[in-house]
Amino acid sequence: MSRMKKVLLVFLASESGVDGARSLYGKADSKGLSAWFDRSVRNMIKRTQFAIPSLGLMILASIEVEGIEQRICDLRFEELPANEPWDLVGISVQTGMSAKAFDLADTLRRKGFRVALGGAHATLFPESCRPHADVLVRGEADDIWSSVLRDLRDDRLKADYAPEKFPDLSISRPVNTGLLDTKRYFTTNLVQTGRGCPYNCDFCTVHVLNGNRHRRRTVRDIVEEVRRFREHDDRIFFFVDDSINASEEYARELFSRLIPLDITWFGQATTALGNQPRLLEIFSRSGCRALLTGIESIEPSSRTTHRKTQNRPQDIAESIVRIRRAGISLYGSFIYGLDGDTLDTPATILDFVRQTGLDVPGINILRPNPGTRVFDRLREEGRLLFDPGDLGAYRYTFGQEMLYRPKNITLPDFIDSYSRLTSKLFTVTQSLRRGLAAPNVKPAVLLFNLFYTHLYALSRNDLNRQRLTLC
Numbered sequence: 024m025s026r027m028k029k030v031l032l033v034f035l036a037s038e039s040g041v042d043g044a045r046s047l048y049g050k051a052d053s054k055g056l057s058a059w060f061d062r063s064v065r066n067m068i069k070r071t072q073f074a075i076p077s078l079g080l081m082i083l084a085s086i087e088v089e090g091i092e093q094r095i096c097d098l099r100f101e102e103l104p105a106n107e108p109w110d111l112v113g114i115s116v117q118t119g120m121s122a123k124a125f126d127l128a129d130t131l132r133r134k135g136f137r138v139a140l141g142g143a144h145a146t147l148f149p150e151s152c153r154p155h156a157d158v159l160v161r162g163e164a165d166d167i168w169s170s171v172l173r174d175l176r177d178d179r180l181k182a183d184y185a186p187e188k189f190p191d192l193s194i195s196r197p198v199n200t201g202l203l204d205t206k207r208y209f210t211t212n213l214v215q216t217g218r219g220c221p222y223n224c225d226f227c228t229v230h231v232l233n234g235n236r237h238r239r240r241t242v243r244d245i246v247e248e249v250r251r252f253r254e255h256d257d258r259i260f261f262f263v264d265d266s267i268n269a270s271e272e273y274a275r276e277l278f279s280r281l282i283p284l285d286i287t288w289f290g291q292a293t294t295a296l297g298n299q300p301r302l303l304e305i306f307s308r309s310g311c312r313a314l315l316t317g318i319e320s321i322e323p324s325s326r327t328t329h330r331k332t333q334n335r336p337q338d339i340a341e342s343i344v345r346i347r348r349a350g351i352s353l354y355g356s357f358i359y360g361l362d363g364d365t366l367d368t369p370a371t372i373l374d375f376v377r378q379t380g381l382d383v384p385g386i387n388i389l390r391p392n393p394g395t396r397v398f399d400r401l402r403e404e405g406r407l408l409f410d411p412g413d414l415g416a417y418r419y420t421f422g423q424e425m426l427y428r429p430k431n432i433t434l435p436d437f438i439d440s441y442s443r444l445t446s447k448l449f450t451v452t453q454s455l456r457r458g459l460a461a462p463n464v465k466p467a468v469l470l471f472n473l474f475y476t477h478l479y480a481l482s483r484n485d486l487n488r489q490r491l492t493l494c
């Protein structure tokens with residue numbers, strides 16, 4: 024009988040950002056007390072806040088094919104076990120980390136391993152992946168991965184795999200969280216109820232990657248999954264959906280059925296939730312403790328230009344107040360630097376944060392990610408700061424680098440105003456105040472704010488370094 028074939032599924036750490044921000048100028052590698060402090064905070068941020076496994080790789084690793092054995096390697100926590108005889112190494116590639124993924128793929132191939140590339144970047148830019156891969160998998164791989172595994176087993180691997188259509192999510196595909204080292208993560212309870220988004224925000228790729236139609240799993244399947252996951256890990260659940268309240272009726276049914284299970288959970292929702300009182304009450308009763316919401320902009324002209332047209336701006340503030348009143352803490356994510364923004368925008372954001380009492384305000388700089396409409400438009404307008412053909416240059420950082428020229432504000436003014444905004448919002452005193460005022464999970468809100476105080480200081484330093492080269 025032929026031997027079991029071994030497959031390793033690899034998740035990369037991002038250079039900077041949620042996996043632990045570090046200076047783009049290498050300060051963390053220097054010696055001394057401040058470098059030690061930066062490294063310690065970085066590790067704490069990684070461990071306490073974003074240490075969650077990749078659901079995509081959990082799904083793939085749970086697919087059972089006779090003759091194949093799969094393992095997940097999370098490079099945020101472990102070295103790649105290159106001394107073992109892997110028959111195929113699958114790497115999940117995101118655009119901002121594509122350069123790093125390609126380096127790893129090239130090194131592994133030089134050592135004689137076969138490499139499969141998949142994930143968001145392989146779907147959006149297959150041609151850029153091809154020179155670095157033996158096998159290229161485009162799209163959502165829930166079904167097609169079993170074909171890859173069977174072909175590997177039968178020695179007939181092809182160079183290209185792509186599903187003909189999006190997977191039907193109403194089919195049950197049990198995920199096995201037992202494959203993970205639970206202790207590494209603050210939770211392994213990641214659940215996705217649906218995919219696809221009917222909106223077309225021009226800075227986002229979700230509607231491109233997962234389609235414009237919202238596909239949903241069955242409520243029964245999810246309730247069973249929650250029960251099963253809980254046997255293995257009784258910590259908090261994270262619903263990774265981009266907007267968990269996208270379909271009110273569906274969400275009402277699902278979370279009503281979860282009430283008796285007595286879990287606690289957090290997720291991502293639109294502020295429309297504030298106008299869905301019955302759902303809000305069900306969320307609260309089913310154990311929702313915190314939500315992330317993409318406010319993006321409160322400048323009407325920016326919202327229209329970037330096609331963020333759902334939810335009227337005037338309703339957003341009232342919605343936030345209602346959600347917080349229901350006992351749910353809110354992380355509100357803004358983007359500064361949109362095309363309708365001016366030097367008055369930071370003051371509007373500050374007022375809005377004060378007025379609504381947002382628990383964690385996340386202030387992002389517009390990031391034109393390759394594959395988005397805004398990237399194409401800024402390229403046409405000659406406003407990108409790096410070679411648009413060099414996709415790897417558009418790396419992910421924590422607000423540490425300008426990638427484009429804002430429309431109405433010069434680069435130096437933009438960097439100054441962004442820096443002033445984040446230094447006003449994030450201080451130790453403000454963090455304590457927000458932590459104490461949070462309607463729920465006060466220690467987590469406090470920690471988030473304190474970490475952001477550190478991260479935005481790093482962002483200011485790096486932006487000011489970049490400014491010297493730009494102006």
Ligand code: B12
Pocket residue numbers: 035036037039040041042073075076077078079080082083113114115116117118119139140141142143144147160162163164165168215227228229233263264265392394419420421
């Ligand atoms: C939860 C989440 C996180 C979590 C968990 C990390 C993670 N990557 O799983 C946290 C908060 C940590 C996070 C961090 C980041 N994230 Co994030 N995240 C998400 C979110 C909301 C859901 C991810 C998810 O679980 N999806 C469900 C699974 C089933 O889908 P999937 O991961 O895409 O996997 C499927 C396919 O892509 C494919 N596949 C994936 N990998 C592989 C590998 C192989 C070998 C194969 C064959 C197939 C394959 O098959 C899977 C099953 O169908 C998505 C948005 C979204 N709707 O997907 C953004 C998203 C993935 N994140 C994104 C970004 C930018 C980031 C950060 C870089 C942010 C930052 N500035 O630091 C970091 C990167 C951290 C890291 N090391 O990856 C972008 C990626 C964009 C892009 N074009 O590459 C997305 C798409 C959001 C967006 N709106 O643009 N994220």
Ligand code: SF4
Pocket residue numbers: 220221222223224227228229230265317
């Ligand atoms: S930002 Fe949110 S609402 Fe807009 S397209 Fe992306 S997932 Fe949909």
